[in-house]
Amino acid sequence: MDPPVAAKVETKSEKSNETEHAKSYDCGLCDTEVVYKIAQELLPGLAETCVDSTTGGIFKSAGSVAVDMRKEMTDYLTQRSETYVAEFLLSENSSMLELSEHPYDIILNLIDDFSSSKRNMFSRVSEWVLSDRREDRIDDFVQEMEINGFWLLARREYVASMLLKNVDYKNAFHCNMVCSSKEELVKHRSECKFRPMDCTNEGCTTRYCAAQKEHHEAVCPFMILLCEQTCPAFVMRREMDRHCVTVCPMKLVNCAFHTVGCKSSVPRCDVQQHNAADLSSHLLYIIRTAHKEASDEDLQQRVEQIRSLSNTEKLAKARDARALTYLIKDAEAKLGPLDVKTKPHAEPPSCKDSNNKESPTKTEPSVVKDGADSPKKKEENSGSPSARSSTEKPSNIESPTSANPPVKIEENKDKDGSSSSPMKEEHEHSESPLKKEAFKDLQDEDINKLAVKEQTTKVKVELPNNVREKTEQLSSSD
Numbered sequence: 001m002d003p004p005v006a007a008k009v010e011t012k013s014e015k016s017n018e019t020e021h022a023k024s025y026d027c028g029l030c031d032t033e034v035v036y037k038i039a040q041e042l043l044p045g046l047a048e049t050c051v052d053s054t055t056g057g058i059f060k061s062a063g064s065v066a067v068d069m070r071k072e073m074t075d076y077l078t079q080r081s082e083t084y085v086a087e088f089l090l091s092e093n094s095s096m097l098e099l100s101e102h103p104y105d106i107i108l109n110l111i112d113d114f115s116s117s118k119r120n121m122f123s124r125v126s127e128w129v130l131s132d133r134r135e136d137r138i139d140d141f142v143q144e145m146e147i148n149g150f151w152l153l154a155r156r157e158y159v160a161s162m163l164l165k166n167v168d169y170k171n172a173f174h175c176n177m178v179c180s181s182k183e184e185l186v187k188h189r190s191e192c193k194f195r196p197m198d199c200t201n202e203g204c205t206t207r208y209c210a211a212q213k214e215h216h217e218a219v220c221p222f223m224i225l226l227c228e229q230t231c232p233a234f235v236m237r238r239e240m241d242r243h244c245v246t247v248c249p250m251k252l253v254n255c256a257f258h259t260v261g262c263k264s265s266v267p268r269c270d271v272q273q274h275n276a277a278d279l280s281s282h283l284l285y286i287i288r289t290a291h292k293e294a295s296d297e298d299l300q301q302r303v304e305q306i307r308s309l310s311n312t313e314k315l316a317k318a319r320d321a322r323a324l325t326y327l328i329k330d331a332e333a334k335l336g337p338l339d340v341k342t343k344p345h346a347e348p349p350s351c352k353d354s355n356n357k358e359s360p361t362k363t364e365p366s367v368v369k370d371g372a373d374s375p376k377k378k379e380e381n382s383g384s385p386s387a388r389s390s391t392e393k394p395s396n397i398e399s400p401t402s403a404n405p406p407v408k409i410e411e412n413k414d415k416d417g418s419s420s421s422p423m424k425e426e427h428e429h430s431e432s433p434l435k436k437e438a439f440k441d442l443q444d445e446d447i448n449k450l451a452v453k454e455q456t457t458k459v460k461v462e463l464p465n466n467v468r469e470k471t472e473q474l475s476s477s478d
Contacts, residue, residue, distance in 0.1 A: 025185040029194035030161045030174040031209050038107050038160035045111035047141040052119040062141050076114050081166035106167045256320045261285040276316040286325055294340045302338055306331045
């Protein structure tokens with residue numbers, strides 16, 4: 001009986017080897033980032049379903065139906081995801097509908113469909129009337145489930161990866177590689193583009209697939225990078241902006257002498273070098289503000305004198321315009337005042353030219369000779385004989401009160417009515433040119449007042465009583 005038993009053992013071992021060779025091993029790796037996003041949407045979807053299904057109920061609460069709703073929701077999503085390709089992509093109306101092909105959008109639509117199917121009449125009314133209160137209840141229930149550890153993230157990721165494989169018909173977000181042995185599977189998973197990877201940057205807890213490594217490193221906020229302004233410091237990406245604006249030595253700053261005229265922008269670490277290289281221009285800017293009338297040559301000479309007299313290193317270490325101004329004042333106190341070479345002014349006109357030129361505000365009186373009569377005088381002489389006699393007689397009569405006859409000062413009047421006497425003309429010619437210039441500078445209003453005053457001044461001549469009586473008689477008879 002022994003040989004048959006041995007034969008039976010051999011046949012069983014052969015069958016086991018055949019089953020091992022016939023068995024296949026799927027890779028099953030998915031895009032971890034997409035799986036995480038889908039898993040994050042499962043818990044809010046479950047909370048919305050539980051709240052809407054128990055709205056208006058007296059004996060039921062969202063927490064009391066959470067377990068049953070979770071199982072029902074998982075079955076519904078699995079069934080719909082398996083038949084998704086046949087329902088939507090192979091239907092007659094698939095070409096007319098604009099549906100997203102991304103697995104995240106597809107599964108999100110399936111979750112909304114399940115939640116809407118569980119709404120009762122009270123939940124639909126509350127959605128229309130009390131939408132804010134409904135959203136608050138859903139958020140509170142999500143937080144309660146997270147605190148109590150209901151439906152952990154790992155289990156949700158397992159359900160999400162299964163749903164992803166069902167709807168990703170293009171194999172863009174999961175690997176469909178099938179291996180014949182475990183060794184081949186292990187080797188493939190070590191090289192698969194969907195193998196999960198953890199970010200190596202300190203502080204980052206993101207998990208991504210190998211295909212998304214370059215994308216994650218380009219946006220990871222914890223990535224250590226060289227300073228964007230080429231300074232030797234290494235900074236996190238999220239701290240880069242603050243570093244460049246605050247403490248970076250290569251930050252461009254305005255020159256400390258910007259207020260006096262220097263328009264240069266230099267790195268913060270090169271400020272001292274810039275002050276030493278452009279010391280002459282900084283000195284020139286400050287000296288020009290104190291000596292505005294000086295020429296550029298005088299200012300340049302002054303700069304050289306200050307540099308030769310003062311310590312150049314001390315001048316270059318001045319931090320701002322105020323500190324350098326104090327040093328310049330100390331040097332100028334030793335050098336003395338600056339010799340300013342201004343442009344020669346125009347020479348004042350000579351005395352001859354001033355005498356020949358007429359004043360724009362005063363007309364020279366015309367000199368009337370003794371033998372000539374003015375036009376007004378001729379009119380007076382051509383008048384009545386009584387008037388003629390009245391004017392002629394007093395000149396021949398001697399005054400008894402005075403030994404000498406009264407002197408009559410003849411005033412010559414020009415066409416404008418302004419009187420002029422020979423004594424006045426002689427006095428004007430004897431005046432110095434400076435007085436004439438000062439008189440020319442008088443305003444028109446003052447000159448008019450003087451002219452009126454001269455016209456109103458008359459020489460009073462006292463006549464004897466008998467002559468006065470005769471003139472009155474002649475005037476009354478006329």
